Amino acid sequence: MKPRASHLLPLALLATALPAFAQPATTPANPVQRELIYCADQISHEEREAHRAKMQAARTPEAKEAVRTAHRREMQERARAAGREGECEPRGQPGRGQGYRGGREN
Secondary structure (H helix, E strand, C coil): CCCCCHHHHHHHHHHHHHHHHHHCCCCCCCCCCCCCCHHHHHHHHHHHHHHHHHHHHHHCHHHHHHHHHHHHHHHHHHHHHHHCCCCCCCCCCCCCCCCCCCCCCC
């Protein structure tokens, strides 16, 4: 019994598609590394993007630290004025807050 061309078409398509699935995903040459923005959950998307733009414009570590310090001061003043003082302070390492038992059941 001779195979029909219509039966071979799915096999041909599968054979041509397999190499694309077998190739590993490529990562960008220079992945963008974003740092956490102090009090980011208290500011708008536009404010976060403006902060990121300032950080990218700052070329030296000292200039970047000055941008961070100014942002932190502004966020602390904003929180104090709104009666939310201390809301943006870090609470420890993620996953290691109060009640963390290192995976043990005590």
